Amino acid sequence: MSSAPVPASRIARLILQDFRTYASLDLPVSRQLVALVGENGAGKTNVLEAISLFMPGRGLRRAELGDMARQGGPGSFAISLTLDAPYGEHRLGTGIEPQSEIGRSSRICRIDGTTASSPTAFAEFLRVVWLTPDLDALFRGPAGDRRRFLDRLVLAVDAEHGARVNALERALRSRNRVLEDNPDDRLWLDALEREVAELAIAVAAARRETVERLAALILETREEDSPFPFATMGLEGEIDTLIATLPAVDAEDRYRAILRDYRARDRAAGRTLVGPQASDLLVRHGPKDIPANTASTGEQKALLIGLVLAHAGLVASMSGIAPFVLLDEVAAHLDPRRRAGLFAALESLGGQVWMTGADPSLFTELEGRADMLQVSPGKIEALSTP
Ligand SMILES: Nc1ncnc2c1ncn2[C@@H]1O[C@H](COP(=O)(O)OP(=O)(O)OP(=O)(O)O)[C@@H](O)[C@H]1O
Known part of the structure; x- marks a missing residue:
């Protein structure tokens, strides 16, 4: 096995309480690679989902x-990890209390028995990257899916990115509402546009930085x-051109001037037309730089895997800790040569990898x-081989 490029955290024990199919699960784990095998609906993805909740977001x-x-449970759930980290053992926990009648349930985060304010605090101990079957349509689907995918890539190297994106969405909603209800209130729009512009430039710059680093890697x-396959990447959008050609x-x-000039057009459209919310992530591949959306289904899958592997490498080099990699039903879609290549690449990344598949072979x-x-509904045990 190749040596890990940077230190890696491993989950040594995973405890789930009232989480999806699991009433109570206490799972010890010992190796870098973990394969979860079971029938459709057995609860494999539920385990990956539990681990993914240690990143900010849903x-x-x-x-x-x-x-x-x-x-059928109490309405709460708890997930706890014992993490064998490079600099000692840690216990991380997250979950929700039973939902109150008036509000949504709020998220609980704990690190070594102490309450943390948000999942962003877990970034000190672990990062998680993942690939799921719904990303198969990424290259030919809507630009919004690619922006979300890209924002997740950024979040894995910059834990504050999620908060910035949420703040930008809130500021854009406020501007759109004022354009609709009070279009002549220039002072109010000026103030909102100042806020939108500051956040928009920060979001677009963070995306650009990650794309550039990833492309270079x-x-x-x-x-x-x-x-x-080898991929090249870039961002397309008016704000991305501004960032690429002007100092911040x-x-x-x-x-800000564009926002001011576009007030009437944005009001008619019911949304803010220019900004990070209109950018697209362009991916091309092969010696001829062919757009990824025209590649075959198998090629698109391989391209995505290549991107996620490169991203895991980037997270490792930027955060100083190899990330956890969650691969839902990925191995099943690969021919034997690619599957062997994937396993070898995963081992050399060094971070713990959790994979699922319906077929043990x-x-x-x-x-x-x-x-x-x-994996079978509600429980997980060692796979007995014939
Ligand atoms: N809140 C919940 N409480 C109980 N069961 C749930 C809950 N949410 C989802 N499930 C059940 O979890 C099962 C799906 O689990 P999961 O997606 O992990 O399956 P899987 O093993 O990954 O299957 P596949 O191979 O089809 O992807 C379904 O049977 C679903 O009804």
Whole structure:
């Protein structure tokens, strides 16, 4: 096995209480690779989702927290990890209390028994990246999906990015509302546009920085015989052109002027037309730089895997800690050469990898190299091999 490029955290024990299919699960884990095998609906993705909740946001399904509490349970859930981290063992926990009648349930975060204010605090101990089947349509789907994907990439290297994106969305909603209800209130619009511009430039600059770093890393680590195609990436949008061509202060002034000039058009459209909310992530591949959306289904999958692997490498080099990698039903879609290439690449990343698949034979070559676990509704045990 290749040596880890940077220190890695491992989950040594995962405890789930009233989380989705699991009333009570206490799972010890020992290896870097973990394969979860089970029938459709057995509860494999639920485990990955539980781990993904240690990143800010709503996890890999983007579900409401209240929906994750086990049906028929008390209405609360708790997830706890014992983390074997490079600089000692830590216990991290998250979950919700039973939902109150008036409000939504609020998220609880704990680190070594002490309450943390938000999941952003977990970033000191772990980062998580993931690939799920719903990303298969990423390249041919709407630009909004690619922006969300990109924002998740940024979030893994910059824990504050999620808060910035949320603040920008709130500020844009306020501006759109004032344009609709009080279009002649120039002072109010000036103030809102100042706020929108500051946040928009910060969001667009953070995206650009991540895309540039990722593109450089992909170029640097490119291997001719890699089973995952080489990708080039870029951002397309008016605000991205401003950021690329002007110093940040000038880009902000210029963008504020655009907002002012576009008031009537934005009012007619019912939304703010220019800004990070209108950018797109462009991915191309192959020696001829072909747009990813025209690649074959299998090629798009391989391209995505290549991007996620490169991203995991970027997170490791920027945060100083190899991230956890969650791969939901990824191995099943690969031919044997690509699957072997994937497993080798994952081992060399160094971070713990949790993979799912319905067919145990997908992971046969990992026997002795991975924790092989059999998932059935509500429980997980060691997979017995014939
Ligand atoms: N809040 C909940 N309480 C109880 N069960 C739930 C809850 N939410 C989802 N489930 C159940 O979890 C199951 C789905 O689990 P999961 O998505 O982890 O399956 P999976 O093993 O990944 O399946 P597949 O191979 O089809 O992707 C479904 O049977 C669903 O009804």
